[in-house]
Amino acid sequence: RSERLFINLSILMLVIFFIAVLVSAFIGGLQVPAPAGTIDPAAINQTAPFDNPGVRELVPGKRYEVVMIAQTWAFIPGEIRVPAGSEVTFRITSRDVIHGFEITGKNANVMLIPGQISLVKVKFDKPGEHYIICHEYCGIGHQTMYAKIIVE
Ligand code: CUA
Structure with a gap:
């Protein structure tokens, strides 16, 4: 029993x-997080908004969008400036292989997969510098792959 x-x-x-x-x-x-859209990696240079990467001012001093491309072994643009107190949405995709996207000192961490667009929203309260680093091994130049965020 x-x-x-x-x-x-x-x-x-x-x-x-x-x-x-x-x-x-x-x-x-x-x-x-669901990808915020798809894109043909071979046509990035002809596909808006990635044909013109950079910082866009949505609400002056408050909301910005950064259109960014990851590729071996750099982020484009490699340096961005936003005012303190702003909320920044990064719209990112990879041109070639899988890269990582991490912002030092912030809770932002995604994978960048070719063909997919990722969105990351970050608030920058204080003036200072942050780095965007690739945290996914992507080849010989992986360690040198970073971009700089200057909060003014
Ligand atoms: Cu890109 Cu590691």
Whole structure:
């Protein structure tokens, strides 16, 4: 009798674990940021807004958009300036291979996949400097791949 109870309990545990895995996979899946669009990597130079990378002023002093291209082994543009107190949306894609995008001192971290456009929103409260670094190994020049953010 107790053996049967033990077996039934084991099966019940397995079912509970299985459900737990399914639930966490589902919830975890929802947290993955969806790409903000797709793009043909070969046509970046002809596709707006990536045909003209740089800083755009949406609301002066408050909201900015940075259109950025990652490629081996640089971010374009390599230096941007925004005023302190501004909220900046980075619209980024990769021209060639998978790169990483991380802003030092900020909770911003995404993968840049060729063909996909990623959006990252960051608030810069204080004047100072931040670096955008590639955190995904992308070849011989990976360590040299960075851009500078100057908050004025
Ligand atoms: Cu780009 Cu590492």
